Amino acid sequence: MALDRNPGPNDLSAFWMPFTANRQFKKAPRMFVGAEGMYYKTSDGREVLDGTAGLWCCNAGHCRPKITEAIQKQAAELDYAPAFQMGHPKAFELASALRDMAPEGMEHVFFTNSGSESVETALKIAIAYHRARGEGARTRLIGRERGYHGVNFGGISVGGIVNNRKMFGTLLAGVDHLPHTHLPGQNAFTRGQPEHGAYLADDLERIVALHGAETIAAVIVEPMAGSTGVLMPPRGYLEKLREICTKHGILLIFDEVITGFGRLGSAFAADHFGVQPDMMTVAKGLTNGVIPMGAVLTTGAIHDAFMAGPEHVIELFHGYTYSGNPIASAAGIATLQTYREEGLFENAAALAPYWEDALHSLRGLPHVIDIRNMGLIGAVELEPIAGEPTKRAFTAFLNAYEAGLLIRTTGDIIALSPPLMIDRSQIDELFGKLSAVLKALD
Numbered sequence: 001m002a003l004d005r006n007p008g009p010n011d012l013s014a015f016w017m018p019f020t021a022n023r024q025f026k027k028a029p030r031m032f033v034g035a036e037g038m039y040y041k042t043s044d045g046r047e048v049l050d051g052t053a054g055l056w057c058c059n060a061g062h063c064r065p066k067i068t069e070a071i072q073k074q075a076a077e078l079d080y081a082p083a084f085q086m087g088h089p090k091a092f093e094l095a096s097a098l099r100d101m102a103p104e105g106m107e108h109v110f111f112t113n114s115g116s117e118s119v120e121t122a123l124k125i126a127i128a129y130h131r132a133r134g135e136g137a138r139t140r141l142i143g144r145e146r147g148y149h150g151v152n153f154g155g156i157s158v159g160g161i162v163n164n165r166k167m168f169g170t171l172l173a174g175v176d177h178l179p180h181t182h183l184p185g186q187n188a189f190t191r192g193q194p195e196h197g198a199y200l201a202d203d204l205e206r207i208v209a210l211h212g213a214e215t216i217a218a219v220i221v222e223p224m225a226g227s228t229g230v231l232m233p234p235r236g237y238l239e240k241l242r243e244i245c246t247k248h249g250i251l252l253i254f255d256e257v258i259t260g261f262g263r264l265g266s267a268f269a270a271d272h273f274g275v276q277p278d279m280m281t282v283a284k285g286l287t288n289g290v291i292p293m294g295a296v297l298t299t300g301a302i303h304d305a306f307m308a309g310p311e312h313v314i315e316l317f318h319g320y321t322y323s324g325n326p327i328a329s330a331a332g333i334a335t336l337q338t339y340r341e342e343g344l345f346e347n348a349a350a351l352a353p354y355w356e357d358a359l360h361s362l363r364g365l366p367h368v369i370d371i372r373n374m375g376l377i378g379a380v381e382l383e384p385i386a387g388e389p390t391k392r393a394f395t396a397f398l399n400a401y402e403a404g405l406l407i408r409t410t411g412d413i414i415a416l417s418p419p420l421m422i423d424r425s426q427i428d429e430l431f432g433k434l435s436a437v438l439k440a441l442d
């Protein structure tokens with residue numbers, strides 16, 4: 001019987017790893033066994049500087065005492081409470097704290113367990129909201145090429161990354177896509193928001209003309225596209241999207257799973273760009289990545305549209321066993337407190353110019369064809385090896401790990417997003433190591 005087998009700690013075969021080259025990994029495993037502050041510790045006893053905040057999520061750094069204590073305490077006090085028809089105080093407390101931190105107008109919070117679930121939830125709320133208001137024909141969803149909205153069916157349908165879509169059949173019906181905003185010919189090596197490309201938002205008018213506004217529920221975009229390799233919104237682009245959505249009664253959803261919680265130096269990208277969405281999806285930095293949790297924030301108008309009918313009847317037939325889980329809620333409360341008490345968003349904003357200069361100093365190194373940045377995010381795009389796309393950046397990733405630096409790659413793009421507690425000397429260390437790695441690349 002399987003239970004009698006003792007595979008020992010070195011058997012790597014059972015775990016089918018997500019978004020991983022499994023065979024490559026299992027031949028030469030890269031294992032983290034500890035973490036503190038800005039550094040991971042590897043199984044062979046080395047320190048690795050975290051250039052990616054885990055997976056864009058450990059914004060406060062690693063093993064932060066307040067968050068650890070909150071989780072320990074909550075686990076001993078109330079481990080789990082049913083999420084449906086029952087409550088516990090911490091979920092309400094976190095929802096209020098999140099609302100208070102969010103841009104003006106975001107009034108209500110629906111908890112999920114991940115960014116992917118937040119996206120599915122927001123898309124469902126959008127369609128159900130229109131139906132509740134008597135506009136049940138508004139079912140179409142508009143995403144964007146190169147968008148990443150997680151890996152569930154709604155998310156990959158509105159998403160625009162071909163490898164995440166092409167293996168999985170026909171996806172959701174009634175979805176259309178805006179063009180992506182990557183214009184390397186005109187915008188390469190831009191610092192901050194690129195000049196060119198606001199006109200790409202006008203494509204929404206073409207889509208509206210094609211389908212009729214009365215069939216469209218929502219547009220979902222990442223205000224700054226992260227997972228596709230860091231694409232900044234061109235100047236004026238988000239403002240135009242907002243304007244066209246408002247004109248046609250279409251909801252605008254900002255997927256802030258990466259941009260939320262200080263990444264751009266403001267609490268949310270909506271604050272940073274001064275553009276107000278109707279809904280926001282968040283996850284990752286909500287609990288500092290420590291416990292799975294996500295959320296959808298909505299306006300009062302969206303929430304209130306559901307609050308009709310008899311009071312004993314469930315208003316929205318949606319939710320997860322772990323929506324607002326007590327331990328995740330406790331982690332979220334402690335995380336938001338840590339951000340505030342340590343001024344981490346302010347630190348990100350203050351360091352952004354230093355970060356920008358350090359990043360752009362890589363210009364001119366071998367194979368570097370573009371560099372982009374905003375807040376504490378950076379991307380270095382490499383010329384792909386002919387016939388072997390992704391190999392050059394993946395080699396850089398492996399070599400950086402050996403050199404004591406964690407970076408992330410998508411295609412041939414290196415993405416950087418360190419914890420917001422980083423300081424100048426660690427920025428120097430990060431770019432010193434990365435520069436050496438790039439100089440040695442074939």
Ligand SMILES: Cc1ncc(COP(=O)(O)O)c(C=O)c1O
Pocket residue numbers: 113114115116117119148149150151222226227255256257258283284
């Ligand atoms: C913008 C965006 N949306 C959704 C997701 C999916 O989040 P999760 O992996 O927690 O499901 C991600 C993850 O990187 C993301 O960047």
